[in-house]
Amino acid sequence: MTRIVIPLDDTTAQALEAYRQDHADRLERRIMQEALEAFLMKAGYLPQSKHTRPLPKSVGIARSGRSDLAEHDEELLWVEA
Known part of the structure; x- marks a missing residue:
């Protein structure tokens, strides 16, 4: 697996943190992987x-x-069972 560092602006980072807190069972890494996969599928x-x-x-x-x-x-x- 390739590791990529993505710089986020403050607003996006705060939105990601809020989402992660609402979905505490999900890792940020997995959230980002799923978002990127969805983007690449759509494209x-x-x-x-x-x-x-x-x-x-x-x-x-x-x-x-x-x-x-x-x-x-x-x-x-x-139909009656």
């Missing part, structure tokens, strides 16, 4: 398929077992 220099953030733990916990759920969601809402 077309990184593939859009690269996941920069892990999926929430709740993803996939309520699998219906149906591959056509989205196609039949309205009618399934009214």
Whole structure:
């Protein structure tokens, strides 16, 4: 991994510190990596398929077992279980 030093003006540094305090579980290093990756994806220099953030733990916990759920969601809402 390459290390890069980025000088920040006072306003940006204060905004970064406020964000970091609101998200205490996140490291400044990771915040900056994700921001740069998002910028480079938007500019077309990184593939859009690269996941920069892990999926929430709740993803996939309520699998219906149906591959056509989205196609039949309205009618399934009214079926008694």
